[in-house]
Amino acid sequence: MNTTGKNAFINQLFVYVLVGVCLSGSAGLGAVWLRHQISITANHTRRLEVRLAEAERRLAEVTTYVAAEQSPDALERRNREMQLGLVMPREPQVVRVAESPERRLAAKRNADLFADESVATPVRFTLTGGARQRQ
Amino acid sequence: MTQRGFASNYRIVLVAGALFASLGCVALRLADLHVFSRDYYVSQIERARYRIDVETARRGDILASNGDDILATSRSLIQLGVDPQSLREEDRAKWPELARLVNIPLAQLTAVFETKTRPVADENAGDSGRLIRWAKLSDSVEESVYAEILKLGVKGVYGNRTYTRAYPHNSLASHVIGFVNKEGQPSGGVEAFADFYLRGRDGWRESEKDGLRRELAQFRTREVPAADGYSVVLSIDSVIQHMVDEELAAIAQKFKPQKATIIVSDPHTGFILALGNYPTFDLNAFSTTPIAHQRNIAAADLYEPGSTFKIVPAAMALNEGLVAPGTRLPCNQETVAYNGRELRLMRDDHASPIPLTVAQIISHSSNNGAARLAMLAGDRKLYDYARAFGFGEQTGFPLGYEGSGLFNPVNKWSGIDITRIPAGYSIAATPLQIHYAMATIANDGVLMRPQVIREVRDTSGETVFQFGPATRRAVVSPETARVMARMLEGVVTEGTGKVTNIPNFEVAGKTGTAQKLIDGRYSNRNHVGSFVGFFPATNPRAVISVIVDDGRPPSGGNAYGSVVAAPSFKRIAEQLIQYLDIKPAASSASGGLLAMQGGRQ
Numbered sequence: 001m002n003t004t005g006k007n008a009f010i011n012q013l014f015v016y017v018l019v020g021v022c023l024s025g026s027a028g029l030g031a032v033w034l035r036h037q038i039s040i041t042a043n044h045t046r047r048l049e050v051r052l053a054e055a056e057r058r059l060a061e062v063t064t065y066v067a068a069e070q071s072p073d074a075l076e077r078r079n080r081e082m083q084l085g086l087v088m089p090r091e092p093q094v095v096r097v098a099e100s101p102e103r104r105l106a107a108k109r110n111a112d113l114f115a116d117e118s119v120a121t122p123v124r125f126t127l128t129g130g131a132r133q134r135q
Numbered sequence: 136m137t138q139r140g141f142a143s144n145y146r147i148v149l150v151a152g153a154l155f156a157s158l159g160c161v162a163l164r165l166a167d168l169h170v171f172s173r174d175y176y177v178s179q180i181e182r183a184r185y186r187i188d189v190e191t192a193r194r195g196d197i198l199a200s201n202g203d204d205i206l207a208t209s210r211s212l213i214q215l216g217v218d219p220q221s222l223r224e225e226d227r228a229k230w231p232e233l234a235r236l237v238n239i240p241l242a243q244l245t246a247v248f249e250t251k252t253r254p255v256a257d258e259n260a261g262d263s264g265r266l267i268r269w270a271k272l273s274d275s276v277e278e279s280v281y282a283e284i285l286k287l288g289v290k291g292v293y294g295n296r297t298y299t300r301a302y303p304h305n306s307l308a309s310h311v312i313g314f315v316n317k318e319g320q321p322s323g324g325v326e327a328f329a330d331f332y333l334r335g336r337d338g339w340r341e342s343e344k345d346g347l348r349r350e351l352a353q354f355r356t357r358e359v360p361a362a363d364g365y366s367v368v369l370s371i372d373s374v375i376q377h378m379v380d381e382e383l384a385a386i387a388q389k390f391k392p393q394k395a396t397i398i399v400s401d402p403h404t405g406f407i408l409a410l411g412n413y414p415t416f417d418l419n420a421f422s423t424t425p426i427a428h429q430r431n432i433a434a435a436d437l438y439e440p441g442s443t444f445k446i447v448p449a450a451m452a453l454n455e456g457l458v459a460p461g462t463r464l465p466c467n468q469e470t471v472a473y474n475g476r477e478l479r480l481m482r483d484d485h486a487s488p489i490p491l492t493v494a495q496i497i498s499h500s501s502n503n504g505a506a507r508l509a510m511l512a513g514d515r516k517l518y519d520y521a522r523a524f525g526f527g528e529q530t531g532f533p534l535g536y537e538g539s540g541l542f543n544p545v546n547k548w549s550g551i552d553i554t555r556i557p558a559g560y561s562i563a564a565t566p567l568q569i570h571y572a573m574a575t576i577a578n579d580g581v582l583m584r585p586q587v588i589r590e591v592r593d594t595s596g597e598t599v600f601q602f603g604p605a606t607r608r609a610v611v612s613p614e615t616a617r618v619m620a621r622m623l624e625g626v627v628t629e630g631t632g633k634v635t636n637i638p639n640f641e642v643a644g645k646t647g648t649a650q651k652l653i654d655g656r657y658s659n660r661n662h663v664g665s666f667v668g669f670f671p672a673t674n675p676r677a678v679i680s681v682i683v684d685d686g687r688p689p690s691g692g693n694a695y696g697s698v699v700a701a702p703s704f705k706r707i708a709e710q711l712i713q714y715l716d717i718k719p720a721a722s723s724a725s726g727g728l729l730a731m732q733g734g735r736q
Contacts, residue, residue: 007147010147043352064210
């Protein structure tokens with residue numbers, strides 16, 4: 001390409017214009033691609049929001065159903081249907097214990113251990129001087 | 136000769152000229168679009184594509200006292216309909232399944248589907264009528280069912296989502312909870328009172344839409360997220376409320392009363408643990424319930440309290456030091472001189488020939504004795520004490536629709552009112568007023584304000600506001616209250632309320648039987664029977680009021696409080712002993728544990 005002649009400026013201008021057009025076109029295409037990506041992401045977000053809202057609606061429905069099934073009326077109905085015969089305890093059925101239940105249960109469970117306590121268990125230990133003492 | 140190639144002068148000028156001319160045209164068009172005609176096009180676009188979506192805030196839940204039991208919640212339902220014009224013949228095979236899902240008969244569904252037009256009044260419209268574009272199939276299709284309907288793929292069947300209030304426990308505590316009507320407006324109860332906390336704040340979003348009205352999410356500009364409503368935790372215990380509702384149902388079945396009310400509260404805090412009325416209504420079917428059934432009788436209706444009012448003259452006389460529990464007063468006279476006038480006293484059913492002690496006046500419910508106690512202190516004192524106990528003024532019940540009662544000032548009393556008011560006549564009070572007057576005795580003489588809401592929680596479950604006990608005033612001294620509690624125990628052990636006695640649990644209370652005013656005359660056949668009490672007397676854990684309006688005992692006798700109300704008090708108290716783990720006062724098993732011998736029938 002002639003770069004020094006009379007029409008060099010025209011040639012260069014022509015090239016620059018073409019390059020400029022290519023760059024502008026690329027930038028435009030880039031912008032369009034970017035907008036498209038934004039669109040895809042936004043729509044994806046929207047779909048997720050819709051799914052989330054749907055899940056929340058289903059959750060609310062299940063929560064309502066569970067609450068209804070836990071109502072005293074429903075539990076009594078189940079009690080009857082399943083013939084469980086469960087009723088509120090009445091005072092004559094209740095035995096009130098004054099002592100600590102923890103201590104009582106512990107004593108019962110560890111009766112053998114507590115029984116051994118009364119037997120003298122030999123313990124050996126060594127004094128500093130190497131002499132052995134028996135208790 | 137210099138080789139110029141393609142770039143000869145005229146070609147270059149031609150190409151360059153064409154290029155610049157094209158660019159110039161584009162530039163001019165752009166300038167026109169973006170500068171000169173900008174406003175016009177922008178307004179056109181905005182009008183066509185602008186979209187604003189409202190994001191509905193979820194209304195908060197109403198929870199029972201344990202914070203888990205949901206008494207009211209929000210959920211979405213689908214209003215399902217069909218566009219008969221869009222139906223396809225090949226979908227006809229799916230109609231039976233659709234009818235099953237919608238829970239309507241196939242014939243009904245078919246009739247809706249095959250009705251394509253509706254007749255119009257206009258004669259010019261011809262025989263064809265107006266095309267139906269939407270016909271309702273169901274008002275309340277659940278989300279899961281709607282998902283199955285969509286899976287069926289019947290063209291033309293679609294739904295519109297609506298958010299509604301659901302009450303999983305149906306009629307439980309209905310008068311306390313209230314409801315939200317179909318317009319979304321709260322009506323009565325906690326729903327109305329705590330609407331500020333419950334309703335939340337709707338959000339909104341600005342964006343654009345395409346030709347099919349779908350949102351173009353990439354053009355979202357402004358977005359304000361919805362703030363869901365707070366949850367409200369009540370003092371109502373669903374288990375105790377259930378006991379109360381069952382008892383009311385039993386009263387209704389056995390005595391066929393006009394109305395009945397049961398209130399259970401904590402005497403020390405004033406928190407209501409259960410409040411039930413008969414007749415009641417299902418919160419999920421409020422629209423089909425008579426308005427009269429929706430009234431909170433406990434707060435709105437007025438009754439003459441009858442003998443339950445006798446705690447007022449007795450506490451007054453004790454507190455003023457005019458009498459002691461053992462002071463004897465004559466209770467068998469027909470007339471008495473008072474302020475220079477001879478007044479006729481109310482007749483006692485079982486008049487005692489010998490003077491009764493103050494404790495006996497209460498335990499035997501002597502009208503004669505109550506009048507004498509009142510006369511010892513005088514009109515003004517009786518009025519002041521009754522007002523101090525809360526009669527004649529609203530209790531401060533937070534849910535509204537509360538009556539003040541009817542209690543005239545002294546200057547409007549008739550000559551015999553000093554003999555009638557101490558027995559609970561010539562005065563009208565709401566069940567709540569009667570209940571909290573008794574609770575004052577249980578709470579060392581301090582009158583509390585009724586409370587229903589314990590706390591408010593945000594969406595993450597954190598407590599944002601807590602309601603504490605609210606004291607109204609000290610009415611009598613703690614010593615007087617303790618003496619009164621002991622005397623009220625006497626009502627149960629040897630007086631008119633023996634039927635409520637639970638050994639070792641120190642039940643204290645007062646029966647009440649008031650004749651009803653029918654056509655301006657006190658009727659001998661229509662009564663308001665009541666029992667109001669608390670237990671254990673030395674360390675009260677619960678105050679219970681049972682009021683039965685115009686009950687009809689199967690035996691045909693009068694509807695005395697000891698007949699229609701006291702047995703219910705006892706049954707509720709027995710259940711509360713187990714549920715609240717109330718220890719027997721006279722037992723040596725202080726701080727003991729419960730060992731049940733069996734919980735089966």
